[in-house]
Amino acid sequence: MVRFMETSYAPINRSAYRLAAEATDAFEGARSTVQRFINAPKAHEVIFTKNASEALNLVAHSWGRANLAHGDVVVLTHMEHHANIVPWHMLAAELGIELRWVPLTTDGQLDLTDLPALLDGAKAFSFTAMSNVLGTITPVRQLCRAAHDAGAVAIIDACQYVPHNITDVQAWDADFIAFSSHKLCGPSGIGVLWGREALLDAMPPFLGGGNMIADVRLDGFTTAELPAKFEAGTPPIIEAIGMGAAVDFLQCLGMHNVRQHEIDISAYALKSLTERFGDDITIHGPTNVEVRGATFSFAFRGIHPHDLSQVLDQRNVCVRAGHHCAKPLMRILGAPATARASFYLYNDEHEVDVLADALDSATDIFGF
Amino acid sequence: MPGLEDLYREIILDHYRTPRNRGELAPPAAHAVGHNPLCGDEIEVYLDVADGMVNDIKVGGQGCSISQSSASMMTQAVKGKSLEEVRALVHRFRSMMSIEELDESAAEVKLGDLEALQGVVKFPVRIKCAVLAWNTLTEALTQTAP
Missing domain, CATH: 3.90.1150.10 (Aspartate Aminotransferase, domain 1)
Incomplete structure (x- = not known):
């Protein structure tokens, strides 16, 4: 981060001068680093956000509003962080969706006894891969399969999981995952939403402004392609580069x-x-x-x-x-x-x- | 770094172990609930006021030694006092916690045992623990205002 600030710090994606091109390369390099780290199929599926909370809010707000209506069901678990509860409460207040909860066993694992019934008719299952309170690692692959069997999308709060384990979004068969940089030895102020390309493409934008548009007219706008569509305004450039360095560090350790x-x-x-x-x-x-x-x-x-x-x-x-x-x-x-x-x-x-x-x-x- | 002996004075630990005036008062006693959203501490204050005097006060809730002992000492300090005296005491305590500029007219207000909480100022994170009960008392006082 320090080297970048001293030698290459410039706005990205807008200017022709050499410094700006270096900055853009470094920023996109960090995206590719993160892509490999979580085994994402495509770099442009990696959306930089402010933190994991914003990433989960993005899914709830953008995917949720486009795909959920009154009476639709979203399933959560009793061990979620507020970041994976409150955005859904907000959506419930706005749209009238129903929230269902997967309970816990006495030793702090998910009690999956009634999971098929809870998921019956659900549109989304949003759950943590690892509890930030209990340390519990959940059976993510099994939960994704259960979600898909019920016709629900699988949204994973991987904020606690990613810094401590091998993450493979394809092996999980996940639809969205959210995590942050500060928990994996990186700087604060940046997080990641990864989503399947088809889902992200079909979603409306989240925040509007610079960088996220293809065209703006007096009577409307069209959105940019991924990932810019979900990255309105000047992104956390330095932080992305710092996150990329942190990921490199972890990759070196294995x-x-x-x-x-x-x-x-x-x-x-x-x-x-x-x-x-x-x-x-x-x-x-x-x-x-x-x-x-x-x-x-x-x-x-x-x-x-x-x-x-x-x-x-x-x-x-x-x-x-x-x-x-x-x-x-x-x-x-x-x-x-x-x-x-x-x-x-x-x-x-x-x-x-x-x-x-x-x-x-x-x-x-x-x-x- | 300030030492823990500045924070955990014996009188504080005594009020924590044996809190005074715990309990509830039935309506029409004033009742306020205060939360510290960052740590989950919770204080309930019940206030029986008649003719401008605090006849009785009870507190409930749970929290750390600082929040609970501050609440306990507060109940002893305000019981039997006039509303005017209580307001002056609240102001005096908040100024000791360095969150209010001390009004000279309140400089003579005696804090008594509450002075044991003076050391909390050296641990800025804990100031909110010490003032939780007092903020809740202030909230309860607004319900008794004529």
Whole structure:
């Protein structure tokens, strides 16, 4: 990003000068990098957005309004992030669509017992590939198949999944996926919507303005081809290049290595924290590391997550405390807030021990 | 970095462990609910006001040690006070939390135990925890306004 800002920073897609051409090449290069990263058939199916939330809003707003009417059904799950709930609530208020919910099992996986009935007559099934609260990895391929069997499109909130696993939209047979850059070591301010070309082509534009038009007259406009059709205005150029660099970095490490590292650290964390603290710690989500990532929401000795995170911060341990933008799930868990420790490629087993020691120090203050 | 001893004073932990004036008051007591949407903390304030005096106050809800102890201490501080005194106290507390410029006329208002929450100012993220109950009290007061 710094090199680009120092040597090639110019507006893209509009000017003939050399600097602008370099910028356009770099921007489109980032798009191709992302395309390969998720095994998308075509680069122009990769739409740059502000974040994953905007990507999901784009689908709900553009695809939803064009394809849904009063009484139509959209199926979601109980473990969704607000980004995959609120846009559908907004659509429900506007169009009168019906929302149905896939419930959870006691160990924090999707309870698929009644899935065929829930999907019966549904137009869309929008679900997370990995819970940002529980760490649960959902059976995406199976869920896409179930959606298609019911005649519904499969929309995947892959924001938590993509940074931690090999993503292959063709193997999933997905219709749309959304994810963001900031969770995969990249800059904030940019996310991605990938969609099937045929679906994107048939959708009306989302935001209007520069770059997204083929022609504008006093009596109307025609839209540009993909991906420009969904990228109104000057895009986050620097951020796209930063995201491309982050993806290159992850590709160099190998996503299978990233995933294996998280399996190893998850197994160690689950074992060591439960051995050390027993019933004093409640770790939400699956105990089987094959179906979870290294994201651990937990309750500890009745200490409020805020207080816990404050004490851990003194030990330079950063955990998020709160509802993690998933309030419906928190209500189901019966916890208004949890502390969440997230391990990634830069953490090792020693840091699990540092967390455990820091948790003990919280007891010194709140030990009652 | 300020130390945790500035934040978690013993009196704060005492009010957290043993909150005072927990409960509800039946209508026509004023009732307000305050949320901290970022963290999920929730405070309910019930206020029984007659003849310009706070006869009784109860609080409910859940949250962290700072929000709960602030609520508990607040109930003790406002019970039996006139509405005028309560408003001055709210202002004095908010100015201690550095979110209001202190009006000189309120400089003499005594905070008592509430001064233990002074250390919260050193942890700016937690200021919203400390003022949640007070904002909810202010909301309840608007319902009692003549």
